Amino acid sequence: MKKTKEKGVTLITLVITIVLLLIVSSIGIRVGFSTIDSSKFYQFKSELRVLQTRINELSQNAKVKLGKELNQEQRNFINQKVISEIIYNGVEEQEKAKLEQGFRYFDKESLKNDLQLEDIDREYIINVEYRYVINYKGFNYDGTTYYMIDQMDDEMYNVRYKDKNPKSGDFDVTYTKQSSGWKIEITNIDYNGYINNWDVKYKTDDDTYWNTANGLSFYVSKSGNYYVQVSHGNDINLGSKLVSIIDETETISED
Numbered sequence: 001m002k003k004t005k006e007k008g009v010t011l012i013t014l015v016i017t018i019v020l021l022l023i024v025s026s027i028g029i030r031v032g033f034s035t036i037d038s039s040k041f042y043q044f045k046s047e048l049r050v051l052q053t054r055i056n057e058l059s060q061n062a063k064v065k066l067g068k069e070l071n072q073e074q075r076n077f078i079n080q081k082v083i084s085e086i087i088y089n090g091v092e093e094q095e096k097a098k099l100e101q102g103f104r105y106f107d108k109e110s111l112k113n114d115l116q117l118e119d120i121d122r123e124y125i126i127n128v129e130y131r132y133v134i135n136y137k138g139f140n141y142d143g144t145t146y147y148m149i150d151q152m153d154d155e156m157y158n159v160r161y162k163d164k165n166p167k168s169g170d171f172d173v174t175y176t177k178q179s180s181g182w183k184i185e186i187t188n189i190d191y192n193g194y195i196n197n198w199d200v201k202y203k204t205d206d207d208t209y210w211n212t213a214n215g216l217s218f219y220v221s222k223s224g225n226y227y228v229q230v231s232h233g234n235d236i237n238l239g240s241k242l243v244s245i246i247d248e249t250e251t252i253s254e255d
């Protein structure tokens with residue numbers, strides 16, 4: 001009897017052990033899948049960060065055609081899904097049309113050749129001027145489909161050209177005597193935004209047309225009054241200033 005009892009206890013213990021192992025293993029599988037999903041999601045987020053940072057850098061040269069033309073399926077995706085549901089709600093038609101036209105398709109090849117980014121296998125639709133980086137397929141995580149970094153609450157990488165850059169600022173103008181004239185230079189740009197490349201234009205007080213400088217400085221051969229304007233595209237204008245060059249005397253006043 002004693003021997004039989006010991007066998008019974010051993011069998012019960014074995015059954016309990018197997019049940020516990022099944023429970024632990026099922027929990028481990030669920031945790032394992034969750035960990036894999038989290039890892040893939042954070043890899044996707046990291047990829048979006050890299051792309052968004054690169055596009056923010058390139059947005060100053062938005063006139064350069066990068067990527068590929070959208071096909072009809074991609075246009076429908078942008079028009080029906082992205083613009084209406086993700087980016088804008090009730091955007092004006094004129095602005096919407098301009099926004100649509102700026103999107104381009106980037107596959108692995110164009111990401112490498114045009115953006116110098118390797119090891120990115122996902123497909124993206126990007127508007128360089130407006131700084132929108134959108135994953136074409138989307139990534140489903142924890143019940144939500146993510147297309148862009150702006151959907152992630154803890155991210156502020158999508159520095160939108162239209163929405164987050166103020167329209168005005170300030171700057172100083174200095175000039176120095178050169179052997180054959182004067183060098184006029186823009187300094188101390190006071191602007192609370194994300195613009196790095198500025199358009200500098202200048203003209204004399206009796207000229208009709210503006211000349212465009214190459215960078216933040218230019219040269220003039222004659223003394224006199226010069227209007228200097230600093231802007232970026234058609235939307236951001238820091239105003240203009242009048243520089244009066246009379247021998248070695250400098251007077252700067254706002255226009």
